[in-house]
Amino acid sequence: MSSESLHAPRQRLTIHTLTHHQAIASLMEELEAVDWYKQRADDCEDAALKDILLHNMREEMEHACMVMEWLRRSDSDWAEQMSTYLFTEAPITEVEEAETGGNGPVGGGDAQDEAAPEKGRASPPAGFTIGTLKDNGE
Ligand SMILES: [Fe+2]
Known part of the structure; x- marks a missing residue:
């Protein structure tokens, strides 16, 4: 697990915090991938490749949503915020x-x-x- 983005000594963090760090880091990567695919699709002049890039972008959105759902299920603060703002x-x-x-x-x-x-x-x-x-x- 990457620890370069931890902002406190690892041994002082709970397993809940470390696990959520993994989820949040993964979510950030998925969102970044969505952004990259979207930008490349916008810039792509080959229609077939553009379709593939947009397909891949949607798969990254799926991955991001799966992690967001895991966050909702595993943390009541996330669940409360999502319940208030989503949909x-x-x-x-x-x-x-x-x-x-x-x-x-x-x-x-x-x-x-x-x-x-x-x-x-x-x-x-x-x-x-x-x-x-x-x-x-x-
Ligand atoms: Fe992904």
């Missing part, structure tokens, strides 16, 4: 203001509005639902 429709700064009352990041203040998390949230998809899977004896 919302309102202007992002308004989501923050609604969430914090203008008092800074989510989870960092006492002024949290309990009703705010639903503000700006995209509606769940309408239509098909599965319903209960319990055997009710009928």
Whole structure:
């Protein structure tokens, strides 16, 4: 594991912090790869190669999202921030203001509005639902 980007002595870091360092470093690499592929695709004059570069860019996006999902599942602070900001429709700064009352990041203040998390949230998809899977004896 790369330790050149650690900002504290390794022996003083928890396994949680070290594991998250691995995930964050990997996420940074995936995002950088997305950027590189996109730029190369923009600059590429061969249509077939451009398609390949864009395909590869989308695969890097997939990798980045897989790591982001791992972060969400393994850390409640990430989960809280993602729950607040991702898949919302309102202007992002308004989501923050609604969430914090203008008092800074989510989870960092006492002024949290309990009703705010639903503000700006995209509606769940309408239509098909599965319903209960319990055997009710009928
Ligand atoms: Fe990747």
